[in-house]
């Protein structure tokens with residue numbers, strides 16, 4: 001199954017959680033610039049040094065850096081069989097750059113999945129988020145606790161709390177979303193690609209709604 005998807009929605013909506021489930025189910029890579037930037041910061045690479053201050057303050061990393069990173073990822077052999085873009089594009093400049101890049105590569109998107117969650121739930125979701133250091137899987141202290149405290153159910157990696165999940169940085173990220181990213185909902189709606197999903201439901205229900213919107217059935221595991 002070769003799916004090419006974008007996940008849209010505010011920080012904490014559940015994009016990573018859902019993208020991860022689909023990516024494992026249909027064996028396509030989840031490409032998440034946020035994860036790639038955090039890895040670069042942890043490994044003290046040149047990219048990490050460039051992006052750290054933006055991530056720490058909840059601002060968007062400059063478009064040129066982000067677009068170059070995504071060009072590399074989308075041109076790589078792993079993306080040939082499909083992909084889920086989780087957290088890209090995040091503004092109109094990035095969306096237009098993505099359109100050009102996909103055209104060059106001869107790729108057509110299947111859908112832009114928009115996960116909507118009421119604003120007042122988002123701070124709680126991010127504040128309780130815990131992430132696996134090894135595989136990036138997301139947990140929540142209340143809504144999705146791991147089976148063993150601080151240990152990833154999937155790979156046994158150690159869980160940690162993101163620095164930018166502190167309430168004041170979360171609020172800043174929500175403002176950045178409203179100003180820069182929300183307009184993309186209209187952008188993809190005009191392209192006829194938008195699928196709106198109610199993210200204010202249990203993880204399994206959100207997932208089955210996404211499957212239904214994409215016309216996937218339970219046996220699609222190619």
Ligand code: ADP
Pocket residue numbers: 009010011012013014015016017018125126128129130138139140141143144199200201202203206
């Ligand atoms: P995003 O990638 O959109 O920022 P995540 O997938 O990391 O969001 O989810 C944010 C937090 O909310 C995580 O702690 C995750 O476990 C939790 N979460 C995700 N989906 C749901 C849901 N449907 N109900 C309750 N909590 C959820």
Ligand code: AMP
Pocket residue numbers: 011033034035037054055056058059060061062066086087088089090094164173
């Ligand atoms: P995320 O993991 O998606 O919540 O992203 C964490 C942080 O990484 C964001 O607050 C930004 O600083 C940066 N980031 C992630 N995706 C992008 C993007 N498409 N454009 C610019 N910055 C991004």
